Structures are given as C-alpha cells and as structure tokens.
Amino acid sequence: MTSEANPILPGPLSLIAELTHRCPLHCLYCSNPIEMQRASDELSTEDWTRVFQQAAKLGVLHLHLTGGEPLVRKDLPELIRAGREAGLYVNMITSGVGMTEQCLATLVDAGLEHLQLSFQDLEEESANHIAGTRSHAIKLALVPILKKFHLAFTVNLVVHRMNLDRLEDFIALAEDLGPDRLEIAHVQYYGWALKNRALLMPTEEQVHRALPIVEAARERLKGRIHLESVFPDYFGSFPKACVGGWGRQMMLIDPVGQAMPCHSAAVIPGLTFDNVRQHDLRWIWRDSAAFQRFRGDSWMSDTCLACPRKERDLGGCRCQAFMLTGDAEAIDPVCTYSPHHGLLQTLRTSTPEVLPIWRG
C-alpha cells in the first residue's frame, strides 16, 4: 500500500519513547529485547526534540518516556521540557532507582505530569528476588517524596505466578502508599520475560481467584484510587486487539531511533524498521513497511476474514501468533478457532519445575 491508498489514515494517539536500554535493575519479566542497544548509539537530545514535535503534529497526545530506566539519561529534564513544549502530555515510567527529591523537582518543573512506579512484590526479599537487585526499599522511601509534588502518581503492580496468590496483601500495600491510580498488570511475555514464561505465567485457577479480588478492590477504592487491571489474554477464548491494532494507535521509538508498531515487533522475522534519523514521523506512520505489514485485513487467514469479530480484535496479536506458532500471519492462538489453541491449554495448566534466569 502507498500513502495514496491511505488518504484518511488517522494518526497515532501515543508515542512510547524508549530513551535508553540502560537500567540498574535486572527484572525477570523485563520486556526489553535481549539484544540491547548500546549507549553510544542512542538518539541525541536534538533527535528526540524533533521527534516530539513531529509526533504532536501527527496527532499524538500522550508521550510515554520509558526505558530501561529513563533516569539514566542525563538530559531527561530537557526531554520532558521538549515534550511539553511540543504540546504533549508527559508520562514517565521509572523504577525509582536513582531518584532524589531534587531530581524530581527538576523533572516536575520541566513539565512531568504523571509518574508510574512499578512494584515487583510486597515483601523486600521476594521483590528483590524478582527485580534481581535491592530496589524495593528505595521505592518505598520515594513515595512520601512523590507526594510533595503536583504530579499524578500511579503504582504499578506486576503480577505473575509467584505473587498472584497474595494479591489481596499486595493491593493493601498499594493502598497504604496512596497513589492516584493503581494499575494491576500481568507480566507480558516478550523479550526477556519469554525466557521465564513457565515460571511467571499464572495458572488458570490463580487468575480466576484474582478476578473477584480486583473487582472488590475497585469498588472499595472508588473516588480515592482509580484502579485499572489488565489480565492476560492467555486465558480468554478470543484475542484482544493488540496495542489497539497494528499501526493504528501507537508508535514506539527505540533508543537508537527505530520506529516500531509495538514493543515486541522486533521478534517477527523479516520486518525492517525505519529510523527517525532518516525519516519524518509522518512518512514512517504512513509508509514504513513495518507499519503497513499488518494493517487492514489482506494478510489475514480465511478464518479471520470470514469472522465478524475481526473488526474488533483485528486478528489479535501478531507477535504472540509468531512466538507460539512460528507464523506471524497465523490466527492468534488465544482464539478458539485457531488450530493451535490447544497449545494454550497446555501452557495454562502446566506447573513446570524451572529455575529463573535473570538478565545480566
């Protein structure tokens, strides 16, 4: 497809800027690619500033600064200011490691509007086990500092097989911290996390026990803490539209400037990513082969083409289809109509004896 065939393609709503792959933590569930980008190849302040301006013109509303650990970038305040000046809403996802009150004051002054702090577990020992470093105490100490600032604050609870049975205590801890928002997210099995999938993936029974706990908490916290939860679609019968549909709502830029339709797109063989160093964001959004690859329905299997749900799920997640079946055009195996749906059944019930693998 060329841009002429695509005259009214709506622009993306959010831009995920992976500022760096450098990070002081070594999480079991890290979704960063296993081959990380070198610090010396990272985009410069000027590159990012140009990208933010182009993004705003393309219709992007939210900018999510992430990593690795964004705090590793010495120019973080400048990047935040550049995002705000371009007219974007600026959110940052951090491990909190390396944050001080003075540093936070600089970031808020630069225009940071929302900060997300993720917790690996509620107990020091197991949290550090998961994050592979001593970060839990650092995060807890950061919370009272965060509250001194005019800043939206989200606690992100990352749940998985090893902590899902203690979800109630987990939520209580988060409640004591008093964030504006609480997000309960399941580990996504990309990048490093895929290596630890057997260890991290909850059982179906665990997920079913967790759902009413989440609902009860949502009711109880109403008006005080806004709760959002994303449960794994491994347990559904039908897939979700991945990232709102391939090339439909979001764009991710990695530390060296490659533009991707989602954070795990690189697992799909044969996709090449255009770089913001060479191209304008508008051109990339409309014409880059990687963004065009799964737009529309021409790539879909006959089963999906004939299915009324295709408008809603757009055929499901391409990366998941590839990782589980080896074919990126296959029906997402989460779907009952997939010939590979049985694979999911096996994954859901198995209780393998495995040792965790931390990234170095």
Place this chain on the structure above:
Amino acid sequence: MEMSSTPTFAPGCRLHPTQEVMLVPEGTLKLTGPSRDILLRVDGQRTVTEIADDLLQGYPETNTDEIRNDILDLLARLEQRGVLRTTQLPTPNDLRS
C-alpha cells in the same frame, strides 16, 4: 461533590488546549456537549454554584435548576473517576466556631 464544593483538577489531569478531550494519565476522556465549557471554569476558586451562575449568564429564560443539576452531575462523575477533587472551603459558620 455538592453545589458549595470547589472542584479542582487532580494532578496529571488537564483539558486539552484546543480539542474536546480531557488528558488524564494513560489516556483521554472525550468531552461531549457543553462539558468543555463547564470544565474551562474549574479553577480551584469557584464553587459549583458559581460555575453554574457564570455559565447561565445571558440565558435568563432557561430551566436553571435542571442545568445546575446537570453540571453537578458531570462534575461528580469526574470526581468519582479521579479527574476532579474538591476542597470544601470553610463557611462563615465554621469560622465562627
């Protein structure tokens, strides 16, 4: 939220400078009808009554009670959603006691 409450935006929540949306952490809320006009008057100073009076200026014939209730309803829903907060300013009675 009551007519005497003073609503203010929660941290990380603001009106888009031009579009009919509220920007909130992680997303946007579409605004319909007069919502944007109402929210433009939320400044942490005015009470719900004052916001309504301001909006109703120049429309003396309209059913003001109904509109007041609609405004309160919208603001209360946004409070539930975590987008607005209220500060109850002390009344003259509180100050006396």
